[in-house]
Amino acid sequence: MLQVRELHAYYGKSHILHGVDLDVAKGEVVSLLGRNGVGRSTTIKAIIGEVPPAGSIRFKGEEIAGWPSYRIARRGLGYVPENRDIFPSLTVRQNLLLGLKDTRRPGKWKIEDMLAMFPNLASRADNLAGVLSGGEKQMLTICRTLMGDPDLIMIDEPTEGLAPLIVRQVGDLISEIARRGVAILLVEQKLSIALDISARVYVMGHGTIVFEGTPAALKADAAVRREWLEV
DSSP: OEEEEEEEEEETTEEEEEEEEEEEOTTOEEEEEOOTTSSHHHHHHHHHTSSOEEEEEEETTEEOTTOOHHHHHHTTEEEEOTTOOOOTTSBHHHHHHHTOSOTTSOOSOOHHHHHHHOHHHHHTTTSBGGGSOHHHHHHHHHHHHHTTOOSEEEEEOTTTTOOHHHHHHHHHHHHHHHHTTOEEEEEOSOHHHHHHHOSEEEEEETTEEEEEEOHHHHHHOHHHHHHHTOO
16 A cells, blocks of 8 residues: 655755655554654655655555645545644534545544544533643544545554553554554554554664564564664
C-alpha cells in the first residue's frame, strides 16, 4: 500500500533523512522506532507533504511525492501529528465532524463509534474541546482523523506524556483501528506498545533505517536495542 524508496529530506541546509526505505502493506501495523531526533517524525511529515521530500513515495500504486497534503489526505492517507492539533473553540462533536471528507458517503467510522470507544469523549461531546485533558485531546485527534475514512493512518507519538491508564486506552484504540482493516504506521517511544501491536518494526538512527524485522527479531537482537534504542 505504501512504498517509500530513497527518501531524503532537509530543514534548510540540514540533511535530515538519508535514503529511507520502508513499506506498509494493506491492513498491516508497522512501527517506526528510534531515539528522539533521528528523523522518525520527519519521515512521516515528508510522506504526508509537510516537509518537501526527495525520493519516491508511492501510495496505493500512485506516486505522491510532492503532492500537497490535502490531496494526499483525500487519497486515503491519514496523519495524526504529535502536537494534538484540535480546534479548542469548537465542541468535541464539531471537531469530529470536521474530519469528514465526504458527508454524502458514509465511511467505516461514525461519531457514535468514537464516543462508544471513549466514554470520556462521550461525556464531553458537546463541551468545548479546549477544556479536554491532554489524553482526551489525543483521543480526539486520532478519532477526527479516522472520520476521514483513511486506508492508512500515520500516528506520531500518540502516548507521549500521557498517564498509564490513558496510554492503555490509546493502545486499545490503535488495536481496534487495525482490527477494522486500516493500515497503521506508528511512531512510538514505548516499546511495549509498539512491539505488542506491530507486525513489523523499523528502527531509525541518524536519518537512516538501521533495522527491519519482526518484533520477535528485535527483542532477540540485544545489540540493535543497545545501540539504537536504549538510553
